[in-house]
Amino acid sequence: QSVRKSKGSNGGTRKIRRQHSSRRPDSSLNVNPSSVEFKRIDDGVVQYDPSGLGFEFKLPFQDDFEAQHVKPDDGSITPDAKSKAEFQENNPVYHTSPNPEATHPPSSTQAPAYIEFPFDAPIVPAYFSGFSVPKPSYNLETPPDNSYTTIGPGKYNNKYPYYCPKVGGYESQCRPTKDCSVWYDLVLITPDAACKLPEGEPGTCCPDLPYNSYGESIKKAKKNVKCEHQCIDIYSVNAAAHAGQFHMRLMDETEKILRDKNITIRPSSSSYTHLLFQTATEAEHLSRAALTSIETTRELGKRFDLTPEEAGFGLTQFNLKDTILSDSCPADSVCDEKTLLSPYRTLDGSCNNVKYPSWGKSRTQFQRALIPTYADGVWLPRRTQNGSELPSPRLVSISVVLDKSSPSEAETTWVMQYGQFLAHDLALSSVFRMNDNSGIECCTEEGKSLKDAELLHPECMPIEIPDGDPFFSKFGQRCMSFVRTTPAPRFDCSLGHGEQMNGITHYLDHSNVYGSDNKQAAALRTYENGALKVTHQKGHYDLDLLPPDNMAETNCTLSKAISGIDPPDNVKCFKAGDSRTNQSPNLAVTQTIFMREHNRLAAELAYLNPHWNDERLYQEARRILIAQMQHITYNEWLPIVIGRAKMQELGLLPLQQGLNEDYSKNLNPSILNEFATAAFRFGHTLIQGKQDLSNRRRKKESHILLRQHFNKVQKVYTPGNLEKFLIGLATQPGQDFDNYFSKEVTNHLFEEEGKGFGLDLVSLNIQRGRDHGLPGYNEYRALCGIPRAKKFSDLLDLISPAIVERFELLYDSVDDIDLYIGGVSEDKFEGALIGPTFQCIVADQFLRLKRGDRYFYDVGGQPGSFTEEQLYEIRKISFARLVCDNSFVLYTQPLIFKFESDVNRVVDCDSSSIPRVDLLSWKENSTKLYKRSDISVPLKKI
Numbered sequence: 001q002s003v004r005k006s007k008g009s010n011g012g013t014r015k016i017r018r019q020h021s022s023r024r025p026d027s028s029l030n031v032n033p034s035s036v037e038f039k040r041i042d043d044g045v046v047q048y049d050p051s052g053l054g055f056e057f058k059l060p061f062q063d064d065f066e067a068q069h070v071k072p073d074d075g076s077i078t079p080d081a082k083s084k085a086e087f088q089e090n091n092p093v094y095h096t097s098p099n100p101e102a103t104h105p106p107s108s109t110q111a112p113a114y115i116e117f118p119f120d121a122p123i124v125p126a127y128f129s130g131f132s133v134p135k136p137s138y139n140l141e142t143p144p145d146n147s148y149t150t151i152g153p154g155k156y157n158n159k160y161p162y163y164c165p166k167v168g169g170y171e172s173q174c175r176p177t178k179d180c181s182v183w184y185d186l187v188l189i190t191p192d193a194a195c196k197l198p199e200g201e202p203g204t205c206c207p208d209l210p211y212n213s214y215g216e217s218i219k220k221a222k223k224n225v226k227c228e229h230q231c232i233d234i235y236s237v238n239a240a241a242h243a244g245q246f247h248m249r250l251m252d253e254t255e256k257i258l259r260d261k262n263i264t265i266r267p268s269s270s271s272y273t274h275l276l277f278q279t280a281t282e283a284e285h286l287s288r289a290a291l292t293s294i295e296t297t298r299e300l301g302k303r304f305d306l307t308p309e310e311a312g313f314g315l316t317q318f319n320l321k322d323t324i325l326s327d328s329c330p331a332d333s334v335c336d337e338k339t340l341l342s343p344y345r346t347l348d349g350s351c352n353n354v355k356y357p358s359w360g361k362s363r364t365q366f367q368r369a370l371i372p373t374y375a376d377g378v379w380l381p382r383r384t385q386n387g388s389e390l391p392s393p394r395l396v397s398i399s400v401v402l403d404k405s406s407p408s409e410a411e412t413t414w415v416m417q418y419g420q421f422l423a424h425d426l427a428l429s430s431v432f433r434m435n436d437n438s439g440i441e442c443c444t445e446e447g448k449s450l451k452d453a454e455l456l457h458p459e460c461m462p463i464e465i466p467d468g469d470p471f472f473s474k475f476g477q478r479c480m481s482f483v484r485t486t487p488a489p490r491f492d493c494s495l496g497h498g499e500q501m502n503g504i505t506h507y508l509d510h511s512n513v514y515g516s517d518n519k520q521a522a523a524l525r526t527y528e529n530g531a532l533k534v535t536h537q538k539g540h541y542d543l544d545l546l547p548p549d550n551m552a553e554t555n556c557t558l559s560k561a562i563s564g565i566d567p568p569d570n571v572k573c574f575k576a577g578d579s580r581t582n583q584s585p586n587l588a589v590t591q592t593i594f595m596r597e598h599n600r601l602a603a604e605l606a607y608l609n610p611h612w613n614d615e616r617l618y619q620e621a622r623r624i625l626i627a628q629m630q631h632i633t634y635n636e637w638l639p640i641v642i643g644r645a646k647m648q649e650l651g652l653l654p655l656q657q658g659l660n661e662d663y664s665k666n667l668n669p670s671i672l673n674e675f676a677t678a679a680f681r682f683g684h685t686l687i688q689g690k691q692d693l694s695n696r697r698r699k700k701e702s703h704i705l706l707r708q709h710f711n712k713v714q715k716v717y718t719p720g721n722l723e724k725f726l727i728g729l730a731t732q733p734g735q736d737f738d739n740y741f742s743k744e745v746t747n748h749l750f751e752e753e754g755k756g757f758g759l760d761l762v763s764l765n766i767q768r769g770r771d772h773g774l775p776g777y778n779e780y781r782a783l784c785g786i787p788r789a790k791k792f793s794d795l796l797d798l799i800s801p802a803i804v805e806r807f808e809l810l811y812d813s814v815d816d817i818d819l820y821i822g823g824v825s826e827d828k829f830e831g832a833l834i835g836p837t838f839q840c841i842v843a844d845q846f847l848r849l850k851r852g853d854r855y856f857y858d859v860g861g862q863p864g865s866f867t868e869e870q871l872y873e874i875r876k877i878s879f880a881r882l883v884c885d886n887s888f889v890l891y892t893q894p895l896i897f898k899f900e901s902d903v904n905r906v907v908d909c910d911s912s913s914i915p916r917v918d919l920l921s922w923k924e925n926s927t928k929l930y931k932r933s934d935i936s937v938p939l940k941k942i
């Protein structure tokens with residue numbers, strides 16, 4: 001790895017080698033840790049400390065920036081003398097101190113570049129409180145004089161020939177840094193890769209995006225089992241269906257007894273908070289119908305002594321439509337012509353696929369990459385290969401997972417936070433509730449198992465806490481409550497094994513902002529000027545917050561013991577499109593940014609098109625917001641998570657220009673059960689237990705301890721805090737992907753104040769996998785083309801010896817290892833954030849979300865397609881721009897998922913280093929700003 005060693009060594013600087021577990025090869029890191037310098041921060045001296053560890057952080061080669069620019073050391077490209085002289089003249093060398101004060105003229109004599117709250121400077125973003133028409137940001141008469149806007153992609157350098165070195169062996173050009181996100185690992189190790197954009201603002205040298213290959217999605221496994229029992233006819237099925245219905249009545253009876261005996265969850269307990277995020281009332285009748293079908297299948301299995309396979313797969317030959325349960329089949333989505341030809345998605349995701357209109361719709365089943373392994377073939381959780389109990393998930397958790405900090409070398413906490421936000425757009429597995437909507441409790445109040453089997457709700461799967469648990473034993477806890485996920489009717493409404501229900505739209509469509517059906521969406525709209533509802537912060541110069549959730553089942557205020565003040569009256573839980581919005585302050589902050597951006601877009605569109613009505617403004621703003629988020633996801637976020645090579649292999653790289661023709665009407669976009677229940681939960685290892693609040697100087701001011709802020713969003717209300725959270729997310733290193741998890745989520749998840757303990761997220765994830773019938777880790781290795789392990793030592797190719805040893809002690813067979821724990825124990829795949837098995841599942845899902853979405857942002861030839869001009873604008877978006885435009889954050893690094901560095905330096909939010917999306921091409925009847933020839937530059941193939 002060709003990382004330049006830093007030449008500069010000043011007084012107090014000393015090299016500190018970060019601790020790495022032996023199984024993490026340094027070669028997988030973007031920056032060689034041995035050449036990263038840390039300087040201790042002296043008390044009282046304002047220093048920049050993105051590590052949050054009390055060290056000034058310096059990337060290698062920052063000191064010799066000047067030397068690099070004057071004397072390129074890559075002999076392969078020697079610019080001619082003239083252009084080199086021009087280059088030097090036009091390129092005043094930046095001072096590359098990591099202290100942003102140096103980048104933005106500091107000094108005690110000048111006015112401070114950073115304004116603390118309460119500020120007095122007139123910093124008013126285009127969108128400001130309420131729905132007032134924004135300050136015009138366009139000159140409608142003449143095209144904007146912005147060379148970046150008008151020259152078109154692939155021509156960044158035409159006006160300003162800038163010397164750029166080869167990056168990764170390819171010719172490169174100077175571009176806004178967000179256009180180099182895919183190449184960032186190479187850019188970071190290429191000397192001279194920092195450059196200046198035509199406007200003189202910092203940019204980054206990198207190559208054009210490579211052509212996408214067209215990788216195929218995983219071939220889904222199917223099982224065709226013929227049920228040999230000829231005697232099963234429709235009469236037998238109907239008889240079993242009666243038994244299925246009887247089971248449901250029995251369950252109602254049990255629930256009555258439980259309520260009489262007061263075995264329900266206590267408000268404010270951990271289980272209660274867990275449940276809050278999973279309200280499922282609307283879906284209740286669907287899941288009851290699905291459970292009746294499952295119980296019917298089980299009953300047939302018992303009556304005819306079927307093998308698990310015959311019951312789970314063979315009985316799929318019977319369709320409920322032909323039985324007394326025909327009413328329980330959900331009606332097919334009806335898509336009229338207007339809906340099918342609409343440029344806007346439906347709110348519940350239906351009618352996206354013309355042939356299968358229910359694909360991706362909210363409250364439909366997850367699909368599976370592999371057929372399930374329920375113990376009875378139908379619904380009972382997985383057991384070991386030889387039919388015995390699997391080890392307790394908590395035992396697995398305490399044996400394999402460590403509470404250690406391993407800060408990321410390159411990524412900020414935004415990678416985690418954006419990931420959670422995405423997860424909440426894609427999957428919501430709701431758990432069973434009692435028929436009066438109260439929560440189900442699966443343990444005694446003292447944390448013991450419910451001895452009396454009659455008192456255990458049939459959909460409980462409590463997690464046994466081992467005797468001598470290093471943490472929970474201190475509190476005498478032996479039982480962690482766990483309620484099963486509700487099922488959905490199967491796509492074809494057949495009998496057969498259970499399928500879990502996704503409560504939200506499967507598409508990447510901002511259902512977390514807008515809701516997953518018309519009713520939820522309506523409750524979030526003002527029906528004026530296309531805007532979403534807000535909480536207007538009276539008396540502050542602050543931007544709007546999310547609207548209050550007046551139906552909240554709990555309150556989101558902090559106790560006086562924690563905040564020092566009485567819970568303020570104005571602090572309410574927030575309401576947005578997803579029920580988990582209040583889960584942590586940083587999640588609520590993220591949701592706020594997108595809500596504000598919607599309203600900002602709607603206001604700008606109203607300015608450009610005063611004749612558009614509320615509906616048009618809402619839908620157009622929604623369409624643009626979704627497109628922006630999809631672009632950010634595939635351009636900035638996903639390349640970090642699955643790596644550039646995988647992106648290219650599967651055809652997931654964003655296009656630099658033109659329209660995408662990859663839409664595949666036969667590809668089911670639905671979320672894979674394995675993705676929701678295991679692979680995409682990789683993000684849980686990235687969670688920071690202490691989340692920073694940092695000021696405008698990007699200096700940490702304070703932090704919150706996660707356990708005190710689950711479902712408490714009071715801090716977000718304090719003026720200025722939203723910005724502090726945003727800057728904290730952009731400066732604090734994320735945690736690395738590994739088997740280290742913060743104890744805030746392994747011991748204190750949703751902790752009730754004063755109790756001292758909460759739930760364990762790792763245990764929940766493992767148990768959820770068993771609940772959903774996911775096969776073991778080894779099956780997924782095979783699915784993903786990794787050799788199936790025959791014995792434990794075969795796992796050493798991807799998993800460290802220490803963990804393999806633990807697995808051997810925990811599990812009888814290598815085939816028993818749970819997917820979640822196996823996946824998080826893998827070494828990272830080279831160039832990716834996660835290990836190869838999770839990478840394979842996550843990549844496959846994002847392929848489906850792109851190629852199986854008729855409304856994907858860059859797809860051409862569809863009613864929802866943008867014009868090339870509009871698409872050209874959308875491609876300018878970056879997450880940094882969204883943060884800048886929708887908060888009072890004034891400075892940021894353009895690639896906000898990555899640390900500030902020489903090629904990603906902190907700039908003013910006004911800087912063209914963070915390009916803006918110009919909405920002029922959404923103005924109806926506007927004079928065309930672009931010539932077609934401008935935007936169809938042929939791409940070089942590399």
Ligand code: HEM
Pocket residue numbers: 274416417418419420423427428429430583584675676677680681682683684686687745761764765768
């Ligand atoms: C503060 C941070 C986070 C907390 C407290 C948290 C907590 C949780 C909890 C309690 C569940 C449900 C567990 C269960 O009962 O099965 C869950 C599910 C999930 N989480 Fe997280 N999570 C966080 C961050 C993330 C991140 C960063 C990602 C991904 C990058 C992620 C992805 C998921 C997914 C995909 C699910 C399953 C969703 C479903 O199907 O219901 N989470 N999380």
Ligand SMILES: [Ca+2]
Pocket residue numbers: 425426504505506507508509510511512
């Ligand atoms: Ca969605």
